[in-house]
Amino acid sequence: MNELKKTDTDADEWSSLKAYTNARIALGRTGVSIPLRESLQFKLAHAHAKDAVYSQLNLPDLQASLSASGLPIHSVRSQAENRDTYLQRPDLGRLLDDTSTAKLQQLAGSPVDICLIIADGLSATAVMQNAGTVVNLLVEKIRQAGYSLAPIILVEQGRVAIMDAIGGLLHPRLAIILIGERPGLSSFDSMGAYITYAPQPGLTDERRNCISNIRDQGLPPAMAVDKLMYLIHAAFRLQLTGVALKDNDGLLG
Amino acid sequence: MAYQCTISGFTYRFNDLKELLAKASPLRSGDVLAGITAESYEERVAAQMCLADLPLTTFLNEAVIPYETDDVTRLIIDTHNKLAFAPISHFTAGDLRDWLLSDEADAVTLQQLAPGLTPEMVAAVSKLMRNQDLILVAKKCEVVTRFRNTIGLRGHLSVRLQPNHPIDDMKGIAASMIDGLLYGSGDAMIGINPATDSPAATSRLLHMIDEIRERFAIPTQSCVLSHITTTVQLIQQQVPVDLVFQSIAGTEKANASFGVTLPILQEAYEAGLSLKRGTLGNNLMYFETGQGSALSSGANHNVDQQTCEVRAYAVARQYKPFLVNSVVGFIGPEYLFDGKQIIRAGLEDHFCGKLMGLPMGMDICYTNHAQADQDDMDTLLTILGVAGINFIMGVPGADDIMLNYQSTSFHDALYLRRVLDLRPAPEFGEWLLRQGIMDQQGNRLSDGSQKQFYSALLPA
Numbered sequence: 090m091n092e093l094k095k096t097d098t099d100a101d102e103w104s105s106l107k108a109y110t111n112a113r114i115a116l117g118r119t120g121v122s123i124p125l126r127e128s129l130q131f132k133l134a135h136a137h138a139k140d141a142v143y144s145q146l147n148l149p150d151l152q153a154s155l156s157a158s159g160l161p162i163h164s165v166r167s168q169a170e171n172r173d174t175y176l177q178r179p180d181l182g183r184l185l186d187d188t189s190t191a192k193l194q195q196l197a198g199s200p201v202d203i204c205l206i207i208a209d210g211l212s213a214t215a216v217m218q219n220a221g222t223v224v225n226l227l228v229e230k231i232r233q234a235g236y237s238l239a240p241i242i243l244v245e246q247g248r249v250a251i252m253d254a255i256g257g258l259l260h261p262r263l264a265i266i267l268i269g270e271r272p273g274l275s276s277f278d279s280m281g282a283y284i285t286y287a288p289q290p291g292l293t294d295e296r297r298n299c300i301s302n303i304r305d306q307g308l309p310p311a312m313a314v315d316k317l318m319y320l321i322h323a324a325f326r327l328q329l330t331g332v333a334l335k336d337n338d339g340l341l342g
Numbered sequence: 343m344a345y346q347c348t349i350s351g352f353t354y355r356f357n358d359l360k361e362l363l364a365k366a367s368p369l370r371s372g373d374v375l376a377g378i379t380a381e382s383y384e385e386r387v388a389a390q391m392c393l394a395d396l397p398l399t400t401f402l403n404e405a406v407i408p409y410e411t412d413d414v415t416r417l418i419i420d421t422h423n424k425l426a427f428a429p430i431s432h433f434t435a436g437d438l439r440d441w442l443l444s445d446e447a448d449a450v451t452l453q454q455l456a457p458g459l460t461p462e463m464v465a466a467v468s469k470l471m472r473n474q475d476l477i478l479v480a481k482k483c484e485v486v487t488r489f490r491n492t493i494g495l496r497g498h499l500s501v502r503l504q505p506n507h508p509i510d511d512m513k514g515i516a517a518s519m520i521d522g523l524l525y526g527s528g529d530a531m532i533g534i535n536p537a538t539d540s541p542a543a544t545s546r547l548l549h550m551i552d553e554i555r556e557r558f559a560i561p562t563q564s565c566v567l568s569h570i571t572t573t574v575q576l577i578q579q580q581v582p583v584d585l586v587f588q589s590i591a592g593t594e595k596a597n598a599s600f601g602v603t604l605p606i607l608q609e610a611y612e613a614g615l616s617l618k619r620g621t622l623g624n625n626l627m628y629f630e631t632g633q634g635s636a637l638s639s640g641a642n643h644n645v646d647q648q649t650c651e652v653r654a655y656a657v658a659r660q661y662k663p664f665l666v667n668s669v670v671g672f673i674g675p676e677y678l679f680d681g682k683q684i685i686r687a688g689l690e691d692h693f694c695g696k697l698m699g700l701p702m703g704m705d706i707c708y709t710n711h712a713q714a715d716q717d718d719m720d721t722l723l724t725i726l727g728v729a730g731i732n733f734i735m736g737v738p739g740a741d742d743i744m745l746n747y748q749s750t751s752f753h754d755a756l757y758l759r760r761v762l763d764l765r766p767a768p769e770f771g772e773w774l775l776r777q778g779i780m781d782q783q784g785n786r787l788s789d790g791s792q793k794q795f796y797s798a799l800l801p802a
Contacts, residue, residue: 118786
C-alpha cells in the first residue's frame with residue numbers, strides 16, 4: 090500500500106462567518122465527523138466547567154481578599170454535606186446546618202440595613218475570582234450611602250435561598266448573596282448576585298432581583314456594583330424586591 | 343385503594359396507584375428529591391410485580407390526581423376512547439408489555455390502539471420494560487406529520503436547527519443557520535430560543551428566517567420559542583408564524599407555572615391554523631416537555647416524574663403536533679443525576695410518546711453539573727436512532743452559547759444518518775441535492791457551490 094495522505098480537516102470555507110458569533114461553526118470535518126482539534130477544544134471547555142462545579146472555596150484566601158472591607162467575616166455551611174448531595178438535594182443547600190444556626194443566633198444583635206453573603210453555588214472558582222473585587226467596591230458605596238452592614242457570611246455548599254435562612258436569624262432589612270453560577274462551556278467563572286428585601290424562610294424566587302454573568306469578560310465588577318446600588322436604593326425606597334421592582338432606569342438591561 | 347405484593351414472606355403494601363407507580367419507577371434523583379421512591383431494591387421489584395398484575399381497567403377507575411382538581415386528569419378521562427381500548431380491556435399491565443413485544447403488535451395495530459391508552463397505562467408498562475423493550479416497541483411505531491415537509495417516515499431522521507445567540511444578534515443567528523444548512527440540518531425546523539420574550543424581537547427573528555427560507559426555497563418550517571401568548575399576539579399581527587411553540591407539563595398546576603392553560607393552547611392552535619401556512623399538512627404545534635418539570639414547580643402531587651411526563655403527552659396529542667421534543671437532560675442533576683438516568687429517561691420518553699401517537703424527537707442533552715458527558719450523549723443518540731426517533735437537535739458544535747448546555751451537533755446528525763443509513767425528510771433531502779450541499783449518499787460536498795449560498799446571505 091502506498092503512503093496514505095493525511096486527512097484535510099481545515100475549517101470550512103465559510104469560516105469568515107465566525108466573526109458574527111462565538112458559536113462553534115465552520116468546524117471542518119473528517120468524513121462526516123468532527124476534527125480531533127475541535128473535539129479536544131470542546132473537552133477542554135467541558136473539563137473547565139466540571140472542575141468549576143467541583144471546586145471549593147479557599148476560605149483563608151477568600152477572607153484575605155475581603156479584608157479591605159473592614160467587616161468581620163464568619164463562615165457557615167448548608168445541610169448538604171458534600172458536592173454530590175448538594176447537586177441532588179437543592180433543598181438541603183438552602184438550609185443551614187445546626188452548628189451554623191447556633192453560630193448565627195449568637196451573632197444576631199442590633200438591627201442592620203444590609204447583610205452580604207457569599208456562597209460557592211455551582212462554581213466556587215467564580216466566587217474566588219470575582220467576590221473580593223465586588224464586595225470591596227460594594228461596601229465602599231454602601232457606606233457612602235449611609236447604610237449599616239452586618240458581618241459578611243461565607244457559605245459552603247450554599248444555594249441562593251440560604252439567604253432566607255440567614256436573614257431569618259440575623260434580621261437585616263435586606264440581604265445580598267454573591268454566588269457561583271452554573272458553568273457553561275464558554276464561562277466557568279460567572280458569578281451571580283441576588284438581592285432580597287426582608288429575607289426570611291419561605292420566600293420564593295419571584296421576591297428576588299438578580300444580576301448575572303459577573304466576571305471580567307461578562308458584566309465587569311464595577312458595573313455590577315452600580316447595578317446593585319441601583320437595586321439597593323430602589324428596594325429601600327419601595328420596601329420590596331422581586332418582580333414588582335422594575336428596571337425603570339434601564340440599568341438592568 | 344391499596345395494593346400489595348408478598349416476597350419471601352414479607353408483604354409490601356402500596357397505599358394507592360400513584361405510590362405503586364412511583365415505587366415501581368427505575369431509580370432517579372428527582373423521585374428521591376420528591377421522597378417517593380422505593381426504599382430498597384427489593385421493594386422496587388415488588389412494586390413492579392404488583393404493577394404487572396394490575397388490570398388496565400384499574401387505570402380508568404383510579405386517577406393519580408383527582409378529576410375534580412386537575413384539568414389534565416379531566417382531559418385524560420374525558421377523551422379516553424373506549425372503542426380503541428376494548429381489544430385490550432381484559433389485559434393487565436404485564437399482559438400489555440408482553441403483547442407490545444409480540445409479533446401481533448405492528449405499526450397499524452399500535453396506531454389504532456393509541457387513543458385507547460391513557461398516559462398512566464403507558465407509564466406503567468414502560469416501568470416494566472428494559473431498555474431494549476423500550477427500543478423495540480418504539481421502533482414499531484411510525485408517527486408521520488406534515489407542514490412544509492414530511493417528518494417521521496421510517497428510515498428518515500430530521501434535525502431541528504437551533505442557531506441560538508446570547509443577544510439574538512441577527513447576523514450571529516444567520517451565521518449558525520447557514521452553518522447548519524450546509525451540514526444538512528434544519529429539516530425538522532429552524533427553531534430559535536430567543537434571549538428575551540419581547541414580541542418585537544421575536545417578530546424580527548421570524549421575518550429574518552422567513553426571508554431566507556423563501557429566498558432559497560427551503561422546504562422547512564420555522565419557530566421562535568417565545569411564550570405562546572406572545573406568538574398568538576404576533577399571529578394576530580400577521581407575522582409569519584409557522585409552528586406554534588409551548589412548554590407543557592402533566593398537571594394543571596405545572597402548566598399554570600408555565601403561564602398556560604388548556605383553553606390557551608386551543609386558542610393558539612386555532613390561531614396557527616388560521617394562517618394556513620402549511621403546504622403539505624396542518625400539523626403545526628411544537629411542544630417541549632421534560633421529566634421533573636412538575637416537581638420543580640411544586641406541582642407533582644406526589645406522582646413520580648415519569649408518569650407526570652407521560653401525562654404531558656396526553657395534553658400534546660390533543661393538538662395534533664408537528665413535533666414533540668423531550669428536553670431530557672436540561673433540567674439538571676437533581677432530577678436526572680447522571681448519564682445512566684438521562685439515557686433511561688430518554689428511552690422512556692421516546693417510547694411513551696410514540697405509543698401515545700406523538701411525533702417524538704429529543705433534545706439529547708446535559709448540563710455541566712450533571713454527571714454526564716458527550717460519550718453519554720453518543721450512546722443515547724445512537725440507541726434513539728435505532729429506536730426510530732423522528733428528530734434530534736442540531737446545535738453548532740453541540741455547544742449552545744445562549745442556554746449554556748450541551749446538546750447534539752450537525753456532525754452528530756450526520757454520524758447517525760451514516761451509521762444507521764437514515765435520510766433527511768424527503769423534500770429537504772431533494773433540496774440538499776439541488777443546492778449541491780449533499781450527494782445521494784448523504785456525503786457533504788465541497789465543490790464551491792455553497793459559496794454563492796453563504797456569501798449571498800452575509801456579504802463580506
